[in-house]
Amino acid sequence: xxxxxxxxxxxNGLFKENPTFVLMLGMCPTLAVTTSAINGLxxxxxxxxxxxxxxxFIGCLRNVIPDKVRIPAYIVIIASFVTVVDLLxxxxxxxxxxxxxxxxPLIVVNCIIFGRAESFAGKNPGLLSLFDGIGMGLGFTGAIxxxxxxxxxxxxxxxxxxxxxxxxxxxxxxxFIMAPGAFFVLSVLTALQxxxxxxxxxxxxxxxCDQIACGGNCSTCGGSVxxxxxGMIEKAKAEADAKAAAEKAAKAAAAKAAKxxxxxxxx
Numbered sequence: 001x002x003x004x005x006x007x008x009x010x011x012n013g014l015f016k017e018n019p020t021f022v023l024m025l026g027m028c029p030t031l032a033v034t035t036s037a038i039n040g041l042x043x044x045x046x047x048x049x050x051x052x053x054x055x056x057f058i059g060c061l062r063n064v065i066p067d068k069v070r071i072p073a074y075i076v077i078i079a080s081f082v083t084v085v086d087l088l089x090x091x092x093x094x095x096x097x098x099x100x101x102x103x104x105p106l107i108v109v110n111c112i113i114f115g116r117a118e119s120f121a122g123k124n125p126g127l128l129s130l131f132d133g134i135g136m137g138l139g140f141t142g143a144i145x146x147x148x149x150x151x152x153x154x155x156x157x158x159x160x161x162x163x164x165x166x167x168x169x170x171x172x173x174x175x176f177i178m179a180p181g182a183f184f185v186l187s188v189l190t191a192l193q194x195x196x197x198x199x200x201x202x203x204x205x206x207x208x209c210d211q212i213a214c215g216g217n218c219s220t221c222g223g224s225v226x227x228x229x230x231g232m233i234e235k236a237k238a239e240a241d242a243k244a245a246a247e248k249a250a251k252a253a254a255a256k257a258a259k260x261x262x263x264x265x266x267x
Contacts (some may be wrong), residue, residue, distance in 0.1 A: 005128070006127075006128065006131050009128055009131045009132050009135060010131045010132075010134060010135040011135060012132070012135055012136075013132065013134075013135030013136035013137070013138065013139040013140075014135055014138055014139045014142070015139070017136075017139075018139040018140075018142075018143055019112045019136055019139055019140045019143070020139070020140055020143030020144060020147075021143050021189065021190070021193060023112075025111050025112045025115060026047075026110055026111060026112045026140060028103075028106070029043055029047070029103050029106070029107075029110070029144070030143070030144050030147065030182075030186070031179075031182040031183065031186065032103060032182070033099075033100055033103050033144070033148075034144050034147045034148035034151055034182060034185075035148065035151060035152070035155070035177045036099075036148050036151070036152045036156070036158075036160075036161070036177070037145055037148040037149040037152050037159070037160050038096070038099075038148070038160060038161060039096070039099050039100065039148055040141075040144040040145040040146075040147060040148030040149070041141065041144075041145045041148070042089075042093070042096045042099070042100060043100055043103065043104075043144060044137070044138075044140050044141025044142070044143075044144050044145060045137075045141055046085050046089065046100070046104060046107065047107055047110060047112070047113070047137055047140055047141070048133070048134070048137025048138060048140065048141055049081070049085055049137070050078060050081045050082055050085055050107050050113060051112065051113050051116065051133040051134075051136055051137040051140075052130055052133035052134055052137060053081045053133075054074075054077050054078045054081055054113060054117060054121070054133070055116055055117065055120070055121040055129040055130055055132055055133035056121075056126045056127075056129055056130040056133065057077050057126070058074060058077060058117050058121040058122055058129065059121045059122075059124055059125055059126035059127075059128065059129030059130070060125075060126035061073075061077075062121070062122050062123065062124075065122075070118075070122060071118075074114065074117045074118070074122075075108070078107075078108055078113055078114075078117070079108045082104070082105060082107045082108045085104065085107070086104045086105060089104060112136060112140060116129075116132060116133065116136055120132050121133075146189075147182070147185055147186060147189070150176075150185050150189075151176045151177055151181050151182065151185055152177065153165060154172070154173055154176040154181075154185075155172055155173060155174055155175070155176030155177030155178075155181055156172050156174075156177055157170050157171075157172040
């Protein structure tokens with residue numbers, strides 16, 4: 001496998017498919033633990049370790065795990081690594097462990113980890129899956145650290161616990177380190193993404209949604225055009241099935257012709 005493939009997989013999670021700012025996944029820890037940059041960094045790195053190890057093991061065992069029990073198998077693998085991370089934090093970084101609280105065990109059901117296990121690690125080799133885990137984990141870490149940093153600066157006037165804005169007379173707006181502040185900061189950052197035409201789950205331009213009957217605008221649909229959408233989807237599926245059947249028939253005919261030609265040569 002080429003070196004570029006690994007680099008592309010690694011950078012994919014950092015920018016093109018950033019799990020927080022582009023895919024909008026893992027919103028629970030993103031909103032809950034980002035009261036400070038340290039909390040965001042700690043949560044992100046903990047998730048990254050679990051994502052790396054679970055991706056690697058699932059990628060290595062993808063041909064061994066039966067398809068019918070893959071979800072329970074993924075849960076066991078992910079939960080094992082979450083337990084290791086949980087115990088290590090409790091033993092060596094108790095202050096961070098107390099700050100993150102229940103959100104460390106909840107990494108088990110983080111949709112980013114399950115999504116990568118199902119869509120990537122279960123279909124690719126272990127090493128490539130490891131690089132995907134590193135990229136997605138670092139992308140998630142960077143995103144929630146940025147959100148935590150903005151909330152900490154505005155809500156407490158500090159930078160990673162160091163007084164900065166308060167020294168120049170800034171009065172902290174405590175709402176930013178409360179629950180509403182998480183929504184304010186995330187919504188502003190998302191609005192900036194849309195304004196700058198950056199990739200985002202809320203920025204559908206160029207994503208192909210404009211080719212369906214509703215134009216991809218869910219706010220004006222009201223369910224009124226679902227029949228048209230369904231018809232277009234079924235038509236596209238039928239065309240794809242017909243193409244696949246034609247290719248299969250052509251391969252079968254070619255194989256039959258080759259077999260008949262071989263039989264004639266033997267005669």
